[in-house]
Amino acid sequence: MMLWKKKRKNTIGCTKKLSEICTLRLHEPLSKHCTMHIGGPAEAMAFPETIDEFIAVVDYCQRSNYAYRVVGNGSNIIFDDAGFAGVVIKTSKMKHISFINDHQVYVEAGMSNQAFILQCHERNMGGLEYLYSVPGTVGGAIFMNAGRGKEHNLFIGQKVLSVDIWDGQTRRTLSARDCEFDNRQSVFHHHRDWIILGVLLVMKKISPEEGKELIRERMEFVNANQHRMLPNCGTVFRSGFHQTLFPQLPLRVGHIVTPNNNANWILNEGGALACQAMQLVEMIEEEHKKNNLPVPVREIEFIPTA
Ligand SMILES: Cc1cc2nc3c(=O)[nH]c(=O)nc-3n(C[C@H](O)[C@H](O)[C@H](O)COP(=O)(O)OP(=O)(O)OC[C@H]3O[C@@H](n4cnc5c(N)ncnc54)[C@H](O)[C@@H]3O)c2cc1C
CATH class of the missing domain: 3.30.43.10 (Uridine Diphospho-n-acetylenolpyruvylglucosamine Reductase, domain 2)
Structure with missing residues (x-):
């Protein structure tokens, strides 16, 4: 046929x-x-x-x-x-924000998490300060259900009332439940043709001073614990990764290198290639297989050329 x-x-x-x-x-x-x-x-x-x-x-x-x-x-x-x-x-130029009342806000997908959090503080709204350290857009945060580590049980989906989408045919609204938020994933992973236009969130009352302090604490924590001095894309695997398999660090392929204490984070030390990043990620996956462990689930995404 x-x-x-x-x-x-x-x-x-x-x-x-x-x-x-x-x-x-x-x-x-x-x-x-x-x-x-x-x-x-x-x-x-x-x-x-x-x-x-x-x-x-x-x-x-x-x-x-x-x-x-x-x-x-x-x-x-x-x-x-x-x-x-x-x-x-x-999407980063698409960043209109509307304050609906003193606890609800609608924001377009392209606004950065940082700008969003700061604008909310000006209106005495908060509750997502832990996302200040996440260098993405609100749309990316919805797609990934961005949040703090799994053990903290804090993620943006908890604040979502609805998400405005284009499904390839029509513009429509999904409830938070429709979004199927889970550990670093959402319904959008299964519907690649759906695009996130904007999101309606419910925030809590907070003073700008309280908000500022929460941001300071968060940034102090990530600066002490995350390897941010070189270009990176955050945590590589969202689940199933075993650090104990890698007693000898750093791992390296070309100009892609892991920090000395964490093989679930890769850095571009300058001039690195995507194929080097891919090779190192596959090496880590292979090590899990060799040890009869399930392959860890990737959080980061390699985008093929077509
Ligand atoms: C230093 C550092 C720290 C990080 N810390 C955290 C953390 O604490 N918690 C956490 O959860 N993540 C963290 N991350 C990972 C990352 O920042 C998040 O996943 C973030 O939410 C991605 O947002 P983005 O706008 O950059 O999305 P992108 O990386 O641009 O895209 C991610 C995915 O979302 C899709 N997408 C983006 N916008 C839309 C849209 N409008 N409609 C449809 N699809 C869309 C893209 O196609 C892609 O598949 C970190 C990353 C770094 C570099």
Whole structure:
């Protein structure tokens, strides 16, 4: 039986239309758009500033069969060394915020966690200060159900009332329950064509001074405990990782290296490649297999070129 496979069209052909919708850059180095500072060029990179522009770009790519990928601040992803053969859509200019009342706030997906938390403090709202150390967008936090370590049982999904999405056909609202928030995952992992437009959150009352102190405590903690001096993408595996398998640290492949005390965190010491990061992550997975342990579940995501 012959299977008909739709061919991906050349993205360059679509750039005129896309540039009419929003700001577009061609051959944009993806290393500039992720915290790991790795990745070749995107054929095109789109920067929607409003929800309407965001939907229009995604809808156009979907209908025209162009490969596309939505990203926030790129703090949980590693782009391919060959870049991305399609349109990377970056949400970071989409950052409108509306305070509904003294405890509810609607924020667009592209706002950074830090800006969001600080703006909430100005309105005496808080409760998500532990996300101040997470260098991503609110949309990325919803996708990943960002939070503190599992043992703390603190994650953004607990504050979500609803999430505004585009499902490829229509704009609609998901309840927190519909989002299936779990340990560093959500329903969006299973529906890659759904995009997060904005989120309605319920916050608690807090004074700006209290908020400032919580941020200070959080940053003091992460600066003492996390390896942030070199480009990284946070924790590599979200579950099933066994540190005891790696008594000899650091591990290294090319310019990718682990810290001396944690093989669940990888650093780009300068000029590292995605293939080196992949090789080191696979080495760690292999070590688990060799010891008859289940392969740890990845938190970070390698984005293939197409
Ligand atoms: C130093 C450091 C510390 C970290 N600490 C923590 C921590 O304490 N807790 C924690 O949970 N994580 C942590 N992380 C990981 C990371 O910051 C989070 O997963 C973050 O929520 C990712 O947000 P982002 O905007 O960077 O998303 P990206 O990395 O850009 O994207 C992540 C995924 O979300 C998808 N996505 C992003 N926006 C949208 C959207 N609008 N619609 C649909 N899909 C979307 C992307 O396609 C991708 O699959 C840390 C990372 C670093 C580098």
